[in-house]
Amino acid sequence: MALVSVRGLTKSFQRDSQPITVFDGLDLEFAEGSFTALMGPSGSGKSTLLNLIAGLDQPTSGTVTVGDAVVSAMGPGALAVWRSRHVGFVFQSYNLLPVLTAYQNVELPLLLTRLSKAERHDHVMTALGVVGLTDRAEHFPRQMSGGQEQRVAIARAVVSDPTIILLDEPTGQLDARSAAEVLELLQRLNREFHKTIIMVTHDPHAAQAAGMTLHLDKGVLTA
Amino acid sequence: MKIPLIYNVRSLARRPVSSAMTAVGVALVVGVFIAMLALANGFKVALVRTGAPDNVIVLRKGADSELSSGISRDNAAIIAALPEIAVAADGQPLVSPEVFVPTNLEAASGGDAQLVVTRGVTTRAFEVRRGVHIVAGRNFIPGRDEIIIGSAIAPRLAHSAVGDTIRLAGRGWLVAGHFSAGGSAFESEVWGENEQLMPALRGQVYQVVAFRLRDPALFDEAKQTLEKDPRLQVDAHRESEFYASQSLVLRQILDFLAVFITGIMAVGAVFGAVNTMYAAVASRTSEIAVLLTLGFKPRSILASFLAEATFLALVGGLLGCLVAIPINGIVTSTTNWSSFSMIAFSFRVTPGILAGGVLFSIVMGVVGGFFPARRASRMPVVQAIR
Amino acid sequence: MKFFPLVWANLTRHKRRTVLTTLSVALALFLFASLRSVLTTLRAGAEVGSESRMIVQSAKAIVFFLPMSYRERLLAVPGVQAVTWADWFGGVYQDPKNFFASFAADPESYLDMYRSDFTLPADQRAAFIKERTACIVGQHLLEKYGWKLGQNVTLQGTIFQGDWTFTIRGVYHATSPAFSEDALMFHYEMVYERYPGWVQPGWYVLQLKDPSLAPQVAAAIDSEFKNSSDPTKTGTERAFNAGFVTMWGNVSFLMDSIGMAVVFAILLVAANSMMLSARERTNEVGVLKTVGFSDRLLFGLVMAEASTIALGGAVLGLGAAKALYRPTGFSAMGFLPGFDVTAGTLALGLGIAVVLALASGLVPAWTAARLSAVAALRHVE
DSSP, rough: EEEEEEEEEEEEETOOOOOOOOEEEEEEEETOOEEEEOOOOOOSHHHHHHHHHHTOOOOOOEEEEEEEEEEGGGOOHHHHHHHHHHEEEEEETOOOOTOHHHHHHGGGGGSSOOOOOHHHHHHHHHHHHTTTTTTGTOOOGGGGGGGHHHHHHHHHHHHHSSSSEEEEEEETTTTTTHHHHHHHHHHHHHTSSSOEEEEEEEEEHHHOOOOOOOOEEEEEEOO | SOOOHHHHHHHHHHHHHHHHHHHHHHHHHHHHHHHHHHHHHHHHHHHHHTTOOOOEEEETTOSSSGOOEEEEEHHHHHHOOOBBBBOOOOOOOOOHHHHHHEEEOOOOTTSSSSEEEEEEETTHHHHHSTOOEEEEEEOOOOOOOOEEEEEGGGGGBBTTSSOOOOEEEEEEEEEEEEOOOTSSSGGGGEEHHHHHHHTTTSEEESEEEEEBBBSSSGGGHHHHHHHOOTTTEEEEEEEHHHHHHHHHHHHHHHHHHHHHHHHHHHOOOOHHHHHHHHHHHHTTHHOOOOHHHHTOHHHHHHHHHHHHHHHHHHHHHHHHHHHHGGGGOOOOEETTTTTTEEEEEEEOOOOOHHHHHHHHHHHHHHHHHHHHHHHHHOHHHHHHHH | OOOHHHHHHHHHHHHHHHHHHHHHHHHHHHHHHHHHHHHHHHHHHHHHOOSSEEEESSSSOTTTTOTTTTTHHHHHTTTTTEEEEEOOOOOOSTTTTTTOOEEOOOOHHHHHHGGGGEEEHHHHHHHHHOTTEEEEEHHHHHHHHHHOOOOEEEEOOOOOOOOEEEEEEEEEEEESSTSSSSSSEEEHHHHHHHSSSTTOOSSSEEEEEEGGHHHHHHHHHHHHHTTEEEEESEEHHHHHHHHHHHTTTTTHHHHHHHHHHHHHHHHHHHHHHHHHHHHHHHHHHHHHHHHHHHHHHHHHHHHHHHHHHHHHHHHHHHHHHHHHHHHHHHHHGGGGGTTTOOOHHHHHHHHHHHHHHHHHHHHHHHHHHOOOOHHHHOOOO
8 A cells, every 4th residue: 555645746946047847747656665777867856856855845735645644734743743654765975963972863753752871772773773883873974984874874764663764875985895785774674674765776786686677767757 | 367356256246245254354353443542542542632742740759659759738839949940911820739639439330439530729720731621510619618529520520520529538529520631541530629738638749740841941950950969859741741651551552452352363364364365366367367368467466366465354444443433532531540449531543543444354355365266376277277 | 941951952062161261261250250359348438437427537637637627617507516636646567567557636526526426335435535545446456456345455656756655445346337446546645745846736627517418528629728738629528539549540441351351351261262172163064964963953962051151150169259358358458448249240251251151152153053964964073
């Protein structure tokens, strides 16, 4: 059954007074427990779609629904709360806070909950365990390799047990081996923990790790 | 400097808010600096101008101000016979015996009475004590109950307009006119005729005898003669030195305040400049890398960033000067503790003080910019490119 | 608060910047507290002094004597319980820089008048009253010059010519802030006998039966002598002291103006610092928002950062001022006795710190709150 549902999605914006239309009435669904790779050339709107699903951006018209939440209709305050509970986001450039340790970075989403310090500790260590980096808990990002940073970022994305995990080019800055590690981790999350994953990528290798691949070109699904 | 200054100016313009804040901070420090020095200078000028090097004032031995002195009429006559005294056009010696008494006068604002120096003089005083001119009304007429009021103090007193009757020492006096005295302390005084004032004030004794030397070099001789005379028991002082020393305590206080206050403010402003420059360097690492790759030497980088900081501080300094200049001429008043009476004086901004302010801003810029500039110059190219 | 590690981490990211900014705030508030304390100390000096004692001086000016004959007439005024008198001596001890108060007073009546303001052993009091050439000095003055009981002290007269030698027969301790321990008092008779035709009381001090009688007593005395050759100006001791304070003139305005300039200058430094930090963290704001941190929370985090700097600086600067002046006995060469930072000044300083936190943090906090995560993530510094 569809966990994420996109209906009649239209998105256009202004860049230097030029109107640019990214989507014009897109319909799309992502089943619960699916692991989907979104591919397409740059400018095809894949990152924008991810942002719309995460509620980071609003459509010009149409609806985006994730589970019970009509994300496209929610206000920014509600979206923030919703995101903290339901979305795990992983960026191409990891985006860990350099002033925080791995532990503290992973703990970030939990600070928005009412969990006690001890409870937060459990969740963080579990997440770090899943990504295999418990021994790096007290290290700073600058002390880790790119692959390790990305795994910490994934730990952060899963620590609050979100409904969906969204990844924007997660292997873009990694070497082949680190990339493989990350993809393997994602597969585990999908198969063992039944996480619904949507991954934007233009690495065909990465796409292979996913269960299915969708192609976007100029805002339209192609074969 | 090999790297053109325009690069620095444009870089500053790219961060307009941050640059502006730093410059304004420096401007405030320089502004306060100039204001405080102008205050101290105004006070000093008022007192220093009060004396001339070829005038001598004679006080009773041991008296540290005109206030506590007393010279009898007889003694005044003995002093007037001194050969070193200059002679006026009419053949009479240029001697001015004077009464000096702080008196309570009603304040214009209606508050407590103000203590103002009342000086009893003869008409000769206007020749001996230089620079005194009537600027409103007329001079007092000898033999009448009339006084003239100094232009600096007149606005602060009640019933001080020309033609008013003012109450002084328990009697009413006609305000015949106002006088100016080149910005000196006399402008904070009330002058009247000795013979009229003495009965009302302290009786038949003068406080000071002032006279003009035929030649300023004769001072030491005159001093010797007077101080050795067993009949007299007096001290002789050069007029200019005497009034300068009177203001010493207050001037020391003002100088101390100026240094203390602006010193602390300057440290704060420099910290601000340091922050700004470090941030600027950090954000321009790729630019520095390019410059180094192109072949500019590290010391040119240092010079460039140092110039940027100094330029910014200089802009602030000039701004501070602009803001501070209008205070020139503003009149304020305080108590001269030596005479125990009020002295009104004005802020005096001089080109020297302004130059000092500008120099101060440059120093702040150099001090604030040095370490950031050094960091920029020491950046390894490889790191900078990353 | 559980978010404090985040705030702290951001503050320590640029330790030097944080330290310099905090120090700037500390310096500014130190300066502010110092300047303000000049005002409060002056004002405190104006409020010291008994309400049941009155000073009668010459209306012409304080430097004029009042006739001795006034003593009887003052005693006769309804409401007046006791009368004493004194003359300012203004002597110099060895060097004009050694300034302290010296005056001649009628020994018994003066000591009686001020008995609630100081302590003096009975035997010393008796010795002083008995001996014409004796003097009493305050404990602080004694310590300052290393004098001893029984020692001779010579002053050079400024108003009363010549050298005057007194023997210290008593050392008093002040029990009231109005009474200075930096004074030397001797017998009025000493100056009177030197200049019998000239010297008279410089001022009279009256003890009222009831402080509420002050206005009537003042009016009665001043109107009685108004048209004589020695008119009087009568007021409470407190008003008399206040009069000296006003002699400073425009000091309060000057201090306030400088204080404002200082605070404003430092505001710029703090605001600049916050701004620089904020700009560098735009990207992070985007990440935090993606994780689900609300606009409001981010606003709060930035404000917390600004507040830590401002309040930390306040504690440092105000604390230093408080700790510096009182214990070291600073008194600006005697012009500002009892110089201290009052609780009111501290409160005002803290208030300024709060305003500082708001002013320096508001714009970056607002910007962080309003920033769209998407735009923030795209932002490259």
